[in-house]
Amino acid sequence: MSLLEVSGVSVSFDGFKAINNLSFQIGDAEMRAVIGPNGAGKTTFMDIITGKTRPDEGRVIWGEKSKSLLSMSEAQIAREGIGRKFQKPTVFEDQTVHANLLMALKNERGPLSVLFWKPKPDDLARVEALASEIALSDQLARKAGELSHGQKQWLEIGMLLAQDPKLLLVDEPAAGMTPSEREHTTSILVEAAKTRAVVVVEHDMEFIRRLNCRVTVLHEGSVLAEGSLDHVTSDPRVIDVYLGR
């Protein structure tokens, strides 16, 4: 029984097929790495799952009740338990780290309940715990815009965890990070994957190796190979299109 099932999905932009008959499955507490050359369609794949892009054909089925995500809005999909970290770190730069995390924290999302909402001690404790997990404890009062690039990446990961999603989609989390920051990022993701599904798009092979998980290789909008890292990196077609370049 899989948590997310994408089957036969295609999408084209002005006649160009960015995603071509793509199928993909992930289970409840699974870590999956998605690799592929630039333009392979990795980001578009995440756009489809999160409702940003509507596919021309295919199905996207979610959860135990097998709901279709295709008829839901972005916000509804997020409330279903799918969280997303963007390739370019997007945090609310004009607000404090604390406010960013508080906004992401799993709670009622309707305007009226948000209007009358007050953080309970639990919520504040959760923000503190998240901040220490992403090494931003002493930055809580700062504006997010003042953080370094790597810290913004972490803040976004922290916001993702704050939503307590069932599925995390993480687009190039280690971009622009120092080697030690990368290592910390790996451990956050590995920890998260113990209790939920995590899909990581990344270019860095060392990073993928440390994740120690199944790998899906995308090429020209469809799955080229799937299996352990050693299995896919020894596949001649993968070497041809990706590694051998």
Place this chain on the structure above:
Amino acid sequence: MRTSFFARNPSVPIFLVLLAAFTIGVTILGEAYGTGDISTSFTKTLGKTLCLCLIAVALDLVWGYTGILSLGHFAFFGLGGYMIGMWLMYERTRAIVERSLANAPIPPTPQEIVDGIGTQIFGVVGSNEFPVVWAFADSLFLQLLMVVAVPGLLALVFGWLAFRSRVTGVYLSILTQAMTLALALYLFQNDSGLRGNNGLSGLQNLPGLGSVPQSKVSIWFLWASAAALGLGYLLAAWIVSGKFGSVMRGIRDDEARVRFLGYSVEGYKLFVFTLTAMIAGIAGALYYPQAGIVNPAEIAPIASIYLVVWVAIGGRGRLYGAVIGATFVSLVSSWFTGGQAPDIPLGVYTIKWVDWWLIVLGLSFVGVTLFAPKGIGGLVDLWTGRRAPDRHGADLGPDQGSFREREAGE
């Protein structure tokens, strides 16, 4: 971490104290209860300015905080004025009609009175029938309800259509201009039921209080306007200081990101747009009795654009900026356009401010947008920023600390 609301938002108590001091000051200097140094007509100007401050605060919520550049909020303001104006005009005309029919040999029937009121009110547009929109004009309670309900409903329907189809940015601004233009054109028609371009007049006369002089009425309206502004400011500050405010700013800065956090951006926009339309309606309902007349020209698209200029010059994204902008620009405007500003003779050409003021205003708008996007309110940052290091780690918030230093310096 948790402190009182006022401690977290020091501008709120400062503003409320200043507003109270202003209101008491005008009362003491006014004609009705004080020395008479401030004329009744200037008292009305000040009271109207408070109403303009209130709609500026509303626009700041929608534009400065949520990023929706509405160029139509004066439509809601005008509608608020029309709603209260209908009751004021109906009841006052009824008093007049009843008085004139009282001398008739046979006592008038209720229908005769209503017909008499109709002839009085709609004679100017060649009619004497009450249109359906006047159905509740004899009930103060229902018309007061309509002060918030009618603008709110229009905003709700308009916003639902616009936000649902994800119209944003310039396109949304144009739509709001189209809305206000359409409403003004509709009201200009004689058969709109609201007396066409004549509008509703005589609104300064309160029914049943004909013996009370305008000097008193003007002070009463000043008090009511100050109370509405104070409450509106408090409400706005409360909304923006919590998580709702976080979401508003998030929508302004990156609405797609807010969606992926699970917030329905459209719902929030609709909420803010409708709420601020209702606040604008209240502001209008307090403004037009002080102005004495409301007509479709008030709803002209340019009025909403002025409003945006005030907020931009005052400093958007901060509530006191909106108040500063509305006060400063509208008072300076009325000084220049009221013919009080001395003309400047240049020999060959005389600068008449009545003609040139708009150009000055337009240039200051462009100047502020390009060179001082924080507006006049940004000066407060300079000032608190400059004073902050002088506090030697004193246990005071920056605003409180600088306030004390200002007092000490004076």
